[in-house]
Amino acid sequence: MEYALDRFVAAIQAALSATDQVPTALIDLQTPKPNIPADMAFPTFRAAKELGIAPPKLAQDLAATLQFAPDALVGTVETAGPFLNFTLHPERLAAAVITEITHLGDSYGHDDQGHDQRVVVDYSSPNVAKRMHVGHIRSTIIGHSLVNIFRALGYQTIGDNHLGDWGKQFGVIIAAIERYGRPQAEGEAELAQVEALYARYNDEMKDHPELDEVARQRSLLLEQGDPQARQIWQWCVEMTLAANQRNYNRLGVQFDHMLGESFYEDMLPGVIQDALDAEVARRDADGAVVVDAMDKSIPTFLLQRADGATLYLTRDLATIKYRQATFAPAKMAYVVGQPQELHFRQLFALARAINYVPAAIELVHVPFGTVFDTDGQTISTRKGNMIFLATLLDEATARARTVVEEKSPDLSDEEKDTVAEAVGIGAVIYNDLYQDTRRNITLDWDRMLSREGNSATYLQYSHARCCSIIRRAAELPDAGQPADAPVQYAALTHPAEQSLIKHLAKMPWAVREAGTRYAPFVLADWCYTTAREFGVFFEQCPVLRAETPELRAARLALVAATAQALRNGLGLLGIKAPQRM
């Protein structure tokens, strides 16, 4: 895709090249800082040095000879010492950007850079027989947004929920259910009961060592495919999926695959053998399969225990092999907490060493920071400060509902519910996406559900205000402007209008950067700035009461474009944008 700003940059590069005064390789354009009155700049330092000219002189010479097409998006060219500054042509930009947004609609900001390429995103990955908590929610929200972003960039995106559905703990769960019976509840409550049974069995095991033996045996039976053990396990998986699905539905999350750890069990002996054959792993004296340190930053690790059991890393290795063989993706991304950073470095290094994935394929760990409570403690059941996803969403929605009741009493009950859900869930999502995900975050209700400043509610509110203007415009009698008259974009000369338009033009760049950096916050930041720019415009530029019908029509088009772009941006973050709230 080539958007207005892309054409602007391309025109500058072409014109600079055409002067024959500077080699194309030395043309390095930059977006200047906001205090510089220019939209694109060419700092001539490097080029001037290569050419043996003084930078200001080169800038002057270039400025004197640059030629642009009469319809180019370039407005003015000026030198500022060693800098060559370019501005956008205000009227042409306004027309170009607003028409682009109008024509592309929901796909404004999308791209085709991922054409013919696939990307696998591994995210959410909750454990079976456990409720989802704050850790999973970060993975779910960040991963979902990345899936949206890559899809928008034209990649065929495969979201895979790598369920923790295998392991020793199932021996205990099966034994517990046999001993105490299946819980009789629904959804999240049923899951909570299974958790309780698990804890109860573990407790009882301390005084009755024979129970430990039973659990061990059930674990073995499950691995051997015993029908009864298998059946209880299957029930756990389905029950967990059903409970989680409610959370996913509320968050708007859908997966293409839910291939849990159990799916890869049969492949494990094979990948261990692959590692041994490739001579990147060896069997040590105890019988464990060891991968020796490859590097200072990749210390020794194990692929198989001395007793023959496999490990987390073994399953992840099988997963990589499977994904490569099945999807042949250009990128594989793992949205997993920062504490597992070393694990992924080891995993990726090993996968490369065995040649499971070609060098051209990107293997990326997208780490996210830990969630702490307001006392700086990690969140855990043991500390009694655990917060589950369902509770979080309920609480957020309930709080939003109170505000909706207060601010918009005229909405119907049904509308209030819809808005409260959008606002509450939006706040939860935004809390995980508005800043660099690597940062540790503090779970602070007041901050998370804040409605002011850089918050989801503020963005949604800005969008609703746009919609309100559009709605009222449709109700007003026609102000003498025929509906099909061409919009006079040239009328949009107010600084607040220009600033907003320039910012709307940047959305495609924000989406691309969010993709290359695996950083949804880049897009969140774009949305926030959009809302701010609109806020200024809203105060300074009356739309419905504009001085002339032409100006009103042009501003209306700008408002509609703003709403569309903001809605698209929020959509990529996974946040709903109600028309009224």
Add this chain to the structure above:
RNA sequence: GACCUCGUAGCUCAGUGGAUUAGAGCGCUUCCCUGCGGAGGAAGAGGUCGCGCGUUCGAAUCGCGCCGAGGUCGCCA
């Protein structure tokens, strides 16, 4: 001890080689409701960009060394 991430305003964070005044939000001090939704907008106070040395015409940004915070380091996931 090694490795990873981070250290920017009272708090939470953007900016990660370029251009007199390093940007936001929250909080604080003032303004703006006879005007399209005040869940808004404007203005102000508040910063030796953890410390030091170096590279460069130029460093919050790159390199090295410290200090501080969080995390990880073969038989958990």
